[in-house]
Amino acid sequence: MTNNILVIGAAGQIGTELVLALRKAYGNDKIIATDLKDAPKDELAEGPYEQLDVLDKDKLFEVVKKYNVSEIYLLAALLSATAEKNPALGWELNMNGLSNVLDLSKEGLIKRIFWPSSIAVFGPNTPKDMTPQRTIMEPTTVYGITKVAGESWCEYYANKYKVDVRSIRYPGIIGYKSAPGGGTTDYAVHIFHEAIKNGEYACFLSEDAELPMMYMPDAVKATLELMDAPAANIKLRTSYNITGFSFTPDVLADAIRKHIPQFKMSYEPDYRDGIAKSWPSSLDDRMAREQWGWKPEFTIEKMVEDMLFHLREVVV
Ligand code: SER
Secondary structure, eight states: OOSEEEEETTTSHHHHHHHHHHHHHHOGGGEEEEESSSSOOGGGGGSOEEEOOTTOHHHHHHHHHHTTEEEEEEOOOOOHHHHHHOHHHHHIIIIIHHHHHHHHHHTTSOSEEEOOEEGGGOOTTSOOTTBOSSSOOOOOSHHHHHHHHHHHHHHHHHHHHOOEEEOEEEOEEEOSSSOOOSOGGGHHHHHHHHHHHTSEEEESSOTTOOEEEEEHHHHHHHHHHHHHSOGGGOOOSSOEEOOSEEEOHHHHHHHHHTTSTTOEEEEOOOHHHHHHHTSOSSBOOHHHHHHHOOOOOOOHHHHHHHHHHHHHHHOO
16 A cells, blocks of 8 residues: 555544545545544545544554555644633644654655645734735734744755645635634634524624635645645745635625525624734735646635535535
């Protein structure tokens, strides 16, 4: 067995869909799904699955050896809102998890790594509109701090140990197959479930909190395209800005009302609104477009239509 791919955090919002896409592209047996949970969720059970805590370095090594893994997608992390509740765990999981994976490649076991960064690397002093690839960062959340440090850690390993590590700064990700796990942008998923179930939603961000977002199929496409690109094209070893579209909760509510006219939105901003307000409104992702051909397919209108279509089948 060669060229097997390990996905860590496979039961999470992005992991669930990425495993399905990778299995479709490379075959079920080649993709080893791992997560903290003992048993895999339905879809994940269609190929190899192992219970794994990325902080358990010995078990990580064991799984890598057992399956002849040569590539890792590291998706296990505490997101922005959850990490604010437990900063020490946020730091430990996000930083030590990354170090454990990078160290495997230093030892020559792993040839390629995907690690996601986030719009959370930016902070209140960052230019808000069309935020450049390189600019002031100064994040205020522990999650953002681990992402800035992680970006530099990846670049350091790429330069010093020639590790082929690749990364994108995901904006808020919206999908219908899997639930988001403790982020500031989660409202943009919950809103669809509530609109279908109850016709109303109380948003935890304020109506004008504009953030860069992306539909899940584009996030999966970006990830696979980045990992498929020739190594010479990946000139940036920190992390690439990428975006699909930007909207405020108010604009998203209006877009939903085109399909559910009676939909009611109210606002109960909490601490997550402060986090959202410290992040960019829109991103300049030209470097990703130029270096490895990034181009999103979904507009906000197409995303809303597709989300409602798929969720109406499952939400009752
Ligand atoms: N969606 C993430 C969050 O809100 C940002 O990377 O935490």
